[in-house]
Amino acid sequence: MTPTIDLLLRNVRIVTCTDDACSITPPAFIAIVDGRIGGLGPMTALDPQAPVRRELDGEGALLTPGLIDCHTHLVYAGHRAREFELRLDGATYEEIARAGGGIASTVRQTREAVPADLANQSARRLAELMAHGVTTVEIKSGYGLSLKDELKQLRVARELGQRHPVDVRTTLLAAHAVPPEYAGRPDDYIEHVVMHILPEAARLKLADAVDVFCENIAFDLAQARRVLQAAWVHGLPVKVHAEQLSLMGAAALAAEFKALSADHLEQLDEAGVVAMARTGTVAVMLPGAYYFLRDTQVPPIELFRRHGVPMAVATDCNPGSSPTTHLPLMLNMACTLFRMTPAEALLGVTRHAARALGLAESHGTVELGKVANLCLWDADHPAELAYTIGASRLRHRLHHGVEHLPQ
Numbered sequence: 001m002t003p004t005i006d007l008l009l010r011n012v013r014i015v016t017c018t019d020d021a022c023s024i025t026p027p028a029f030i031a032i033v034d035g036r037i038g039g040l041g042p043m044t045a046l047d048p049q050a051p052v053r054r055e056l057d058g059e060g061a062l063l064t065p066g067l068i069d070c071h072t073h074l075v076y077a078g079h080r081a082r083e084f085e086l087r088l089d090g091a092t093y094e095e096i097a098r099a100g101g102g103i104a105s106t107v108r109q110t111r112e113a114v115p116a117d118l119a120n121q122s123a124r125r126l127a128e129l130m131a132h133g134v135t136t137v138e139i140k141s142g143y144g145l146s147l148k149d150e151l152k153q154l155r156v157a158r159e160l161g162q163r164h165p166v167d168v169r170t171t172l173l174a175a176h177a178v179p180p181e182y183a184g185r186p187d188d189y190i191e192h193v194v195m196h197i198l199p200e201a202a203r204l205k206l207a208d209a210v211d212v213f214c215e216n217i218a219f220d221l222a223q224a225r226r227v228l229q230a231a232w233v234h235g236l237p238v239k240v241h242a243e244q245l246s247l248m249g250a251a252a253l254a255a256e257f258k259a260l261s262a263d264h265l266e267q268l269d270e271a272g273v274v275a276m277a278r279t280g281t282v283a284v285m286l287p288g289a290y291y292f293l294r295d296t297q298v299p300p301i302e303l304f305r306r307h308g309v310p311m312a313v314a315t316d317c318n319p320g321s322s323p324t325t326h327l328p329l330m331l332n333m334a335c336t337l338f339r340m341t342p343a344e345a346l347l348g349v350t351r352h353a354a355r356a357l358g359l360a361e362s363h364g365t366v367e368l369g370k371v372a373n374l375c376l377w378d379a380d381h382p383a384e385l386a387y388t389i390g391a392s393r394l395r396h397r398l399h400h401g402v403e404h405l406p407q
C-alpha cells in the first residue's frame with residue numbers, strides 16, 4: 001500500500017544539485033513522507049489517487065536543497081565593533097590579536113555569559129541564518145578555551161538545534177587560541193586540550209567533529225597534529241582552519257588525517273591542493289572573512305577545479321573576521337571576489353557543504369530518501385541566488401518536511 005504523503009509539493013522546478021551544472025527539472029512534484037523525500041518526478045507522473053494529507057502549490061517556483069552553512073562560530077557573546085574601527089585606522093588583525101584583543105576579547109565575553117544569555121544572543125544570529133534559507137548549520141566552540149566553557153558553548157549549540165527547526169552539527173575548536181592562563185605555554189594548553197577537553201566532549205557526545213586553527217598567530221603544525229591524533233583516537237572526524245594568513249602545510253596535514261574539510265586556504269599551494277584531492281577533503285571557501293579582513297590573496301580556485309577538489313562556501317559567522325549571517329550574500333562574494341561560478345557557489349552550500357559535514361548520505365541534494373530540507377525561491381534561475389547582493393528571495397523553507405516561513 002502507498003504510504004500517506006504528509007506534504008505534497010506540486011509544480012516546482014527542482015535544482016537537485018546532483019549534477020555539476022545545477023540544471024533545473026521541468027515542473028515536478030515532491031512527496032514528503034516522515035520528514036524525508038518519499039517520491040519525486042515530473043508532474044505528469046503524479047498519481048492522482050495517492051493519499052495526501054496536505055498540499056502546497058509551488059506555482060513554478062525554484063526549489064533547491066535547504067542551504068547548509070558548514071563553517072560558523074555562531075555561539076559567542078558580545079561583539080568587536082571597536083576592533084573594526086581600529087582596523088580601519090590601520091591596525092591589522094594579527095596586531096590586534098597579539099595585543100590581547102581579537103579572539104581573546106570574545107573569550108572574555110563568552111566566559112562571562114551565563115548559558116541562557118549566550119543562547120539568546122546566538123539564537124538571534126541563528127534566526128537570521130534561517131531566514132536566508134539555512135536548514136543545516138555547523139557551530140564551532142573555541143571562545144571558551146577551558147573545559148567548562150568549551151562544554152558550555154557546545155551545549156548551547158546542541159540546544160539551539162533542539163529548540164529551532166534547523167539541523168545543528170557541533171565542532172570542538174578548543175585549539176582556537178591560547179587562553180590567558182596558558183599565555184606563553186601553548187604546548188601545555190594543547191596537552192590540556194588532548195588530555196581533558198577533547199576526551200570529555202567526546203564522552204558527553206557534544207562534538208560531531210574536531211577542528212584546529214593552524215596559523216602563525218595560533219597553533220603550529222606539530223601542535224595541530226597532536227589535536228588531530230587525539231580526535232582520531234576518539235573516533236571523531238576532523239577539520240582544519242588552514243593557510244588563511246600564511247602557508248603552514250596545514251591542508252596537507254588535514255589530508256593526512258582524511259579531514260572532512262580544510263577551510264580558508266587563501267595561501268594554499270598546488271602540493272596542498274593535490275594532497276586534498278587524494279583524500280577527497282572539501283575546500284571550504286570563506287569569502288566573508290576575506291572581504292572583512294580586506295585580504296588580497298584569493299584561494300586557488302582554478303587549482304581546486306583542475307584537481308577535482310570539491311568546494312564549499314560558508315559564512316564563517318564570527319565576531320572578529322566575518323560578522324555575517326547571510327549565506328546567499330556569501331554566494332555573491334564567492335563569485336565576485338573568488339571567481340567561482342554561480343553553480344559552483346550553489347553546490348558549495350548544498351552538496352559539497354553536506355560532504356564537509358559528513359552528511360553526504362542524508363543532506364545536500366534533492367534525492368529520494370534524503371531528509372526533506374528544502375527551499376523555495378522567488379527566482380527563475382539558480383544563478384539569481386548568487387547574482388543578488390543581499391536580497392532575500394526565500395519564499396518557503398522546509399525543515400524535515402515541515403514548513404517554516406521566513407520571519
Ligand code: DI6
Pocket residue numbers: 073102103106176213241289316318319320321322
Ligand atoms: N578563523 C576565523 O576566521 C575565525 N577563527 C578562525 O580560526 C576568527 C575568529 C575571531 O576573530 O574571533
Ligand code: FE
Pocket residue numbers: 071073241316318
Ligand atoms: Fe572560522
